[in-house]
């Protein structure tokens with residue numbers, strides 16, 4: 001399972017277009033509210049913590065995360081944007097069951113979006129949630145705003161049975177991973193993959209192939225994992241982006257992912273770079 005995928009809630013799109021049904025769901029005594037301390041989840045035994053909806057929250061802005069067995073699962077909208085990932089959260093993500101991590105990721109991204117979009121980008125007036133928390137409407141000009149997702153390409157270039165891995169200065173010691181970068185307006189996925197590998201490692205690629213994707217809630221990326229064929233193996237590093245880049249043979253990648261010592265430490269299992277390396281190594 002790719003990290004942050006496999007959520008178990010039905011997103012309940014029909015409810016988003018039915019304010020009366022939304023109101024009834026949140027009034028239901030069985031309704032569940034995600035327990036958060038800021039953006040840190042409460043967790044026990046690999047599962048997220050949920051509570052009933054306190055009557056004090058009767059008028060609070062809630063997002064309908066989805067339904068399970070007909071029961072609404074909500075999260076409370078706040079005015080505080082998320083800060084960076086805490087060390088505790090990263091450690092905890094390892095312990096969260098896959099479907100639970102997906103629910104947390106969706107909640108974190110949409111709550112953070114609300115906190116950052118309290119005012120209209122069109123006219124500057126205040127906005128308010130609508131569509132069961134999956135949009136905001138401007139009180140001034142009526143413009144409707146929807147949660148954004150920012151696409152990022154993440155990729156391995158291959159040459160002669162070896163994968164190109166890079167190391168950013170901020171990585172933990174020894175860690176190497178797939179190269180990555182944001183798509184820009186006017187680019188296809190294939191073009192973004194080729195541009196990023198060219199910019200960061202000075203290598204021309206062809207035959208870009210899609211492998212898999214992953215929502216990444218820091219704050220709201222969609223990671224699009226690809227492979228590509230490198231024309232040659234001469235690396236010219238962009239030192240602003242990468243500290244180092246290396247070619248690693250398939251057998252070595254396979255051994256490192258299996259836990260052996262090797263020339264690099266792999267990305268964490270909940271990151272799609274790990275799944276991409278695993279798929280490439282076979």
Ligand SMILES: [Zn+2]
Pocket residue numbers: 120121122123124125138139140141142143
């Ligand atoms: Zn407006």
